[in-house]
Amino acid sequence: MLLPCHVLLGLLLLSLYTPASYAAATDTVSPGHSLAGSDRLVSNNSKFALGFFKPGNESSSYTNHNSYLGIWFNKVSKLTPLWTANGENPVVDPTSPELAISGDGNLAILDHATKSIIWSTRANITTNDTIAVLLNNGNLVLRSSSNSSNIFWQSFDYPTDTLFAGAKIGWDKVTGLNRRLVSRKSSVDQAPGIFSLELGLNGEGHLLWNSTVAYWSSGDWNGRYFGLAPEMIGDVMPNFTFVHNDQEAYFTYTLYDDTAIVHAGLDVFGIGFVGMWLEGNQEWFKNYRQPVVHCDVYAVCGPFTICDDNKDLFCDCMKGFSVRSPKDWELDDQTGGCIRNTPLSCGSSKDRTSLTDKFYPMQSIRLPNNAENVQAATSGDECSQVCLSNCSCTAYSYGKGGCSVWHDELYNVKQLSDSSSDGNGGVLYIRLAARELQSLEMKKSGKITGVAIGASTGGALLLIILLLIVWRRKGKWFTLTLEKPEVGVGIIAFRYIDLQRATKNFSEKLGGGSFGSVFKGYLSDSTIAVKRLDGARQGEKQFRAEVNSIGIIQHINLVKLVGFCCEGDNRLLAYEYMPNSSLDVCLFKANDIVLDWTTRYQIAIGVARGLAYLHTSCRDCIIHCDIKPENILLDASYVPKIADFGMAKILGREFSRAMTTMRGTIGYLAPEWISGTVVTSKVDVYSYGMVLFEIISGRRNSSHENFRDGDYSFFFPMQAARKLLDGDIGSLVDASLEGGVNLVEVERACKIACWCIQDNEFDRPTMGEVVQSLEGLLELDMPPLPRLLNAITGGSHPVTPQYFDSL
Ligand SMILES: *[C@@H]1O[C@H](CO)[C@@H](O)[C@H](O)[C@H]1NC(C)=O
Ligand SMILES: *[C@@H]1O[C@H](CO)[C@@H](O)[C@H](O)[C@H]1NC(C)=O
Ligand SMILES: *[C@@H]1O[C@H](CO)[C@@H](O)[C@H](O)[C@H]1NC(C)=O
Ligand SMILES: *[C@@H]1O[C@H](CO)[C@@H](O)[C@H](O)[C@H]1NC(C)=O
Ligand SMILES: *[C@@H]1O[C@H](CO)[C@@H](O)[C@H](O)[C@H]1NC(C)=O
Ligand SMILES: *[C@@H]1O[C@H](CO)[C@@H](O)[C@H](O)[C@H]1NC(C)=O
Ligand SMILES: *[C@@H]1O[C@H](CO)[C@@H](O)[C@H](O)[C@H]1NC(C)=O
Ligand SMILES: *[C@@H]1O[C@H](CO)[C@@H](O)[C@H](O)[C@H]1NC(C)=O
Numbered sequence: 001m002l003l004p005c006h007v008l009l010g011l012l013l014l015s016l017y018t019p020a021s022y023a024a025a026t027d028t029v030s031p032g033h034s035l036a037g038s039d040r041l042v043s044n045n046s047k048f049a050l051g052f053f054k055p056g057n058e059s060s061s062y063t064n065h066n067s068y069l070g071i072w073f074n075k076v077s078k079l080t081p082l083w084t085a086n087g088e089n090p091v092v093d094p095t096s097p098e099l100a101i102s103g104d105g106n107l108a109i110l111d112h113a114t115k116s117i118i119w120s121t122r123a124n125i126t127t128n129d130t131i132a133v134l135l136n137n138g139n140l141v142l143r144s145s146s147n148s149s150n151i152f153w154q155s156f157d158y159p160t161d162t163l164f165a166g167a168k169i170g171w172d173k174v175t176g177l178n179r180r181l182v183s184r185k186s187s188v189d190q191a192p193g194i195f196s197l198e199l200g201l202n203g204e205g206h207l208l209w210n211s212t213v214a215y216w217s218s219g220d221w222n223g224r225y226f227g228l229a230p231e232m233i234g235d236v237m238p239n240f241t242f243v244h245n246d247q248e249a250y251f252t253y254t255l256y257d258d259t260a261i262v263h264a265g266l267d268v269f270g271i272g273f274v275g276m277w278l279e280g281n282q283e284w285f286k287n288y289r290q291p292v293v294h295c296d297v298y299a300v301c302g303p304f305t306i307c308d309d310n311k312d313l314f315c316d317c318m319k320g321f322s323v324r325s326p327k328d329w330e331l332d333d334q335t336g337g338c339i340r341n342t343p344l345s346c347g348s349s350k351d352r353t354s355l356t357d358k359f360y361p362m363q364s365i366r367l368p369n370n371a372e373n374v375q376a377a378t379s380g381d382e383c384s385q386v387c388l389s390n391c392s393c394t395a396y397s398y399g400k401g402g403c404s405v406w407h408d409e410l411y412n413v414k415q416l417s418d419s420s421s422d423g424n425g426g427v428l429y430i431r432l433a434a435r436e437l438q439s440l441e442m443k444k445s446g447k448i449t450g451v452a453i454g455a456s457t458g459g460a461l462l463l464i465i466l467l468l469i470v471w472r473r474k475g476k477w478f479t480l481t482l483e484k485p486e487v488g489v490g491i492i493a494f495r496y497i498d499l500q501r502a503t504k505n506f507s508e509k510l511g512g513g514s515f516g517s518v519f520k521g522y523l524s525d526s527t528i529a530v531k532r533l534d535g536a537r538q539g540e541k542q543f544r545a546e547v548n549s550i551g552i553i554q555h556i557n558l559v560k561l562v563g564f565c566c567e568g569d570n571r572l573l574a575y576e577y578m579p580n581s582s583l584d585v586c587l588f589k590a591n592d593i594v595l596d597w598t599t600r601y602q603i604a605i606g607v608a609r610g611l612a613y614l615h616t617s618c619r620d621c622i623i624h625c626d627i628k629p630e631n632i633l634l635d636a637s638y639v640p641k642i643a644d645f646g647m648a649k650i651l652g653r654e655f656s657r658a659m660t661t662m663r664g665t666i667g668y669l670a671p672e673w674i675s676g677t678v679v680t681s682k683v684d685v686y687s688y689g690m691v692l693f694e695i696i697s698g699r700r701n702s703s704h705e706n707f708r709d710g711d712y713s714f715f716f717p718m719q720a721a722r723k724l725l726d727g728d729i730g731s732l733v734d735a736s737l738e739g740g741v742n743l744v745e746v747e748r749a750c751k752i753a754c755w756c757i758q759d760n761e762f763d764r765p766t767m768g769e770v771v772q773s774l775e776g777l778l779e780l781d782m783p784p785l786p787r788l789l790n791a792i793t794g795g796s797h798p799v800t801p802q803y804f805d806s807l
Helices: 011-015 326-330 380-388 434-444 457-487 496-502 536-552 583-588 597-617 671-675 682-697 716-726 743-756 767-774 787-794 801-805
Strands: 040-042 048-053 066-073 081-084 097-101 107-111 116-120 130-134 140-144 151-154 169-172 177-179 181-184 192-199 205-209 213-217 239-244 248-254 262-266 272-278 283-290 305-307 315-317 321-323 338-340 358-366 372-374 393-399 402-407 426-432 509-513 516-522 527-533 561-567 570-576 621-623 632-634 640-642 649-651
Touching: 048 130, 066 097, 097 130, 169 192, 181 262, 192 248, 192 262, 315 321, 358 434, 380 393, 380 402, 380 426, 426 434, 496 516, 496 527, 496 561, 496 570, 536 561, 536 570, 583 632, 583 682, 597 621, 597 632, 597 640, 597 682, 597 743, 597 767, 671 682, 682 716, 682 743, 682 767, 716 743, 743 767
Parallel strands: none
Antiparallel strands: 040 048, 048 066, 066 081, 097 107, 107 116, 130 140, 140 151, 169 177, 169 248, 181 192, 192 205, 205 213, 239 248, 262 272, 272 283, 305 315, 321 338, 358 426, 372 402, 393 402, 393 426, 509 516, 516 527, 527 570, 561 570, 621 649, 632 640
16 A cells, blocks of 8 residues: 655656745645645645654653654644554654655655655656645545646545545445555554454455454444444444445445544554544543454454453463563554563473473463364363473363363453353463473462562563553543543443443342343433343344344333443443333232323323334334333333333334244234244234233233133133123223223223234234324224134133143
């Protein structure tokens, strides 16, 4: 992309002029006007600036003598390079570089001292009147001065680590140009790093390590966001677009407000982010980051390290290893990893057994990848012998999966916290020279105290530097947490410790189920319910289903997702807190409150409205698939909110039916779940009908009172259907209401419920029609008896309760 270009200054330098001074900032470099020293180009809207800069901090212990040509936000006080021309070829002191139009019409950085070109746009120029302009969107273009649409080169085609608003990531299929983001090596060194963000030809975005290993994928574009990155549509996120046609495949975004200062890119740790500048705090605030935690970035700490997200300095060397390049570590580039303090003896001294290599155990470890499985070894001892017998073997682990050994460098070793390690973690035995292990043991027993701090003053210095960084980071984080609520983010990506703190370490349990547990939590300005999903795989599925569906929509009758956390193995969802618990508690649990009829009727309408919205009004049709009283929550005023979208199925606009595996809860399942697997939104209508009956009767349809002596004719929905035909509905209503009911509404509700549970999905109304009927805007005919139910409850053949339940 940007290749070294130390070409001797020759014919090309015909048009070098002495630098013109810029009294007023301009946005153009032209043959008569070059840029040098602290001169800047400023875009006409004053948003972007271009010039030479020295990244990093002059007062840091590692001062930087390199300067780069780059673009940054003109008004952001903290210099944030957005694009760098010469990342690989910095201008080294004491050179004073100059940016000019060179003799061949290209834009070039020239070094007077060595008479060389440090960097050039190297475009094929077909006119003799080129100029370079910094546009209002931050794009630096080299074009003809007489014809502004004749563009020879533009910085948007050669991005570094930032995606500008309006620029593209992806492919120009005609020219083969692939625009990708590449991380910078460190906070000071602007050379390309090892992480990149690319768009595959299939249209899926990937974060890659060394251009080969994908450690994060975006999922498919669904029209509004990438499937696995639902956070993209938060309130403060820009407007993302994905285009895929014969000519190109790219991803871009625009800002709703052009003056907003938004920074989207890939940081030095390999994390993709979208951030915004908080003018009041003079700080960047990252709205969005993927992966959420550092240790999920492939090999972020390099070889022979342990990554621990619970520490501010998340990378640490394994026992017996030291940082390869302390300077790089301090500058946020840990990818070099650690090196062995003492070389392995590796059988070279077979006769002196005391000096053979030993193993050091590390507990609660996410094991490195690329393990080699050794079937032959059937015990930990045998496994360690297998490892010792091969010089390239550096570690082994013996556990549920048998014996695993690793060769050469160990990557991606992660420290799991005790609580999160349940079964996933293992013990990793790393191979160390015997002498190394002896010194470790002595340290442990306190015989050599000095060693702990570091063998040299260099080590002590490093420690002080590291402490300073911890300090700095801690301070930073503190201000960030304080600022969070101010931003008013749509959906918050919480950190695990935030939710742990909010729920007082998950102490106030509100409920539980097969999916996990729900806890009460307190944010500074609101109360939340935090659902912690259990079971790594199932939890992940439910988590994704939930953020995918409820995360994108808002309706008064749908529970609001406040935020979520997906950190390591933890999957948590945070909702607005519902003080009146759920409908099943209010209806069936013998508590003091009896929901009056008006409230019940309003709940029925509210749930119907929520479902109607899900089925028709949001972009894609969402089938909830698990409507039951437990999933209908009630707020302080008993306004119902549909919750638990863990089983929801999203259908694209063009589809109305889905093939899916059976899901839902027995007692509320439509017959088509049992007869086949093609379902429509009418499965929710069926379940709604069942719930409506329960709202009327105040009892479970399947409660035992309804099955006196094995007589199923008292099954409430069937009873209701018959009484409806007989015109005797008063007796159906919950007795605890003591007659305080509106009989017109009861009859209406019974009719609707009965229509909803018809066997044939085409006979059932839509949820929209249900809403209209409940509101009295639509008159319904008398419903027929549902045939299947009738056959079972009225028929003479014996029926097993199990079969009955499955309806
Ligand atoms: C620069 O902006 C001013 C208004 O702020 C406008 O009048 C002028 O035409 C712009 N110049 C160019 C070259 O776009
Ligand atoms: C540079 O470091 C000094 C002291 O460590 C600090 O006060 C100053 O804010 C830093 N400057 C920048 C731009 O980070
Ligand atoms: C410039 O033109 C030459 C010859 O036409 C072509 O081979 C080369 O690919 C072109 N370079 C660019 C950057 O378009
Ligand atoms: C550019 O070329 C045209 C003819 O090709 C010539 O008339 C003009 O003087 C040239 N301009 C410069 C600045 O050299
Ligand atoms: C300006 O350049 C564009 C792109 O090269 C070209 O299509 C257009 O004809 C040119 N216009 C004029 C007036 O020369
Ligand atoms: C990255 O990949 C290149 C070739 O694909 C390989 O030579 C290099 O060793 C890799 N880097 C690391 C750190 O593994
Ligand atoms: C979002 O961007 C697309 C494409 O650039 C545009 O068509 C659409 O109008 C934008 N939406 C909003 C709300 O600005
Ligand atoms: C050691 O293990 C490596 C990787 O499995 C293998 O390629 C090599 O042949 C082994 N060496 C010996 C001496 O067995």
